[in-house]
Amino acid sequence: MAHSLIPERMLVVSPSLAATIGLEEALMLHALNDGKQPHDENWSFINKGTLRDWLPFWQDADIKRILKSLSDKGIVHFNSPPFGQSEQLFYSFEEKAPSDSKRSRNEQAFEQAKQQYKQAIHPDWRPDTETLKYIEQTLGIPKRYAQSQLQDFVFHYQSQGTLATSWSTMFIRWVNKRFKEDQAHPAVFQGDAQRKQAMWDSWQPQAATLDILQKAGVEPSFIQDCVSEFVLFWMEKGEAHDTWNTKFVAWVRRQWARFSASLAHPSDPVPMQDGWEPAVEVYEILEMANIDRQFAQSLIKEFVLYWRDSNQLHTSWNSKFLQHAKHIWSKRLNGQGNSATSQRDHTANTSIADRVQDLSWANDL
Template identity: 40%
Template sequence: MTSSLIPEKPLLFSPSLAATIGLEEAILLSALSDVAHYRPGTYRQGHHWLKLEAPQLQSLLPFWSDQDLQRVSKSLRDKGIILIESAPYTESRQLLFAFNETDRTQSAPAAPAAHNPDPQTGANRISPHWRPDAELMRHIAQHNIPDHFVREQLPEFIAYWRERGESHHAWGAKFLKHLLRQWREAQTEHQVRRDREVAMHSGWRPSRDALEVLVKHANISLAFIEDAIPEFVLYWQERGDVGRTWNSKFIQHVKRQWLRYNAALEHDTEPRRIPENWQPSQDVYDVLKLANIDLAFAQRQVPEFVLYWRDSNQVHSSWNTKFLQHVKYHWARQHALTTHNPQAGQHAGQQDPSRPGTTRDRSLVQDLTDRSWAR
């Protein structure tokens, strides 16, 4: 039984094609393909040309005005799917068109099987020499796809469709759909690769997870960790490397320094003034070497350090520890690398009367604001 709501043959079109070239374009292309099935047309310059007058088009597509037909047909031409030789439709009231698929076998009668046109549909198999024409290349360029990428996709595209042996009207549209998909995948892969591997930059900081591993699990003072950031950043910036494991590298870097730092601590509990001829121990220089701090720079700091503390007349039990903090502070200032240092303006030797307890006795939040280890 025929429904009264569908008194005529419906228009059929491919949803995937509509997603690629547009809904209106897919509808017009489907209508033109249906006409090509039963109208003979003429063959010229490697293409089959068909002419449709206004009454025929209005019968096929009564829901479109002349302006609509001109706009959608022009869009198909701009996308490289059809060729148009007639004047603008609103002026000529006719459409002289051809599907943009060169039939190379028409000019080479000795090898007619190479192109293999389908007598039932007028569609053609893809030629081994098929290439996108100038119109299609202009449309591809609107997507900012480089020419070399287009050339790279052609062999695979042609080989795939020749192996399948299928015939189609619009190889240009199929190639455009294939190309856009490959380009999106390539861009996504490139972005993922960029997200994985990044260069070190002056604003880099370890993640909160990395800080928690060092503070809570390795029991390393957060102030010591903060002081290690500038030298770590400077070293990897100068090398120019890219990586995706900066946090892991930083954790290992700080752990090595911390072990050497603890080995360099003086265990004499009796505070004393700094001697006039004081020099840092070799362990101190080993720690600074691990921190990638120039040893000549460190040695130049010794006279100033000794003079400051002799003038201040203070006593401490570990002048090596004080000197490490002093050198790291001035090294960071010299290279203008900023860290989260709430008391960076204080000299390394100034004391903090409100020194908190050990790392084990404090929360991570307290550790994030504490630099008392160096006072």
């Protein structure tokens, strides 16, 4: 009787999958898919011994490393101790949270332990090469687009104080979600023109750009007040770009994220008090718009005077002042034809009396 040249179970791997996520990851993914056994409606499991038997050319350390790579890429989600620390590996190809009643004591203990490994995002965090490769080759999202989202991603989660076990996975989800939203407006994100142009004083965002921002929850007045400061900033830099609308979306999103995280917290309405000063966060948000502290401070006196005399109550005077400062700066720039004049020049050339007499801003807040 002839003996088979292949006496063991064959390992099958998709060439295109291996080219996309890596050969090791593709082999592991096929093994997890072929060997999965149902645990409940949310999770499957595979025995530790099964993986070792099917993948004898890898040590436990190799298996653990490859499983982590799949987790970091957001391809497989685990709900058990790391490989080698328990007899079974619980996982899902879709991120789902099982009910506490269906989780074993070991699983619940692991969940508690996992919380200790969550970390805040570092200001200098960057996605690794494999993450960018997955975004580009698996999700079909251009690498340039993913990199353009990095600053907003880091800033958003810094502002929120979010903790996570895998920032690579979080970044993949962020980019994928933003890309799908932005693809609904191809006129904005496929280039504003056929060639690069320097910023000009009459530039305005496209209607599709405004729609993107409003659907993201940004107030229309906040968006409009960003236009003049955006134009001034890029006119002074003198750079040419072919994606001004894309840059404007990022500009507004960044400011709105900080505004929402720091200032937009309703509280009991209170009256304006003598000696009121804006919070530090107000100056930081204005600085993001290139409106410096000196300009903002020049507006405090009439702002306090007006609202104190009005006897009105508001939940956040910081939010009111931020909107006021951005509105005044935007209006002054428009009145000057958006000429490249700095905030300090404007403050020096505009008298307190002139600013006190102009109270049109109060009707807009």
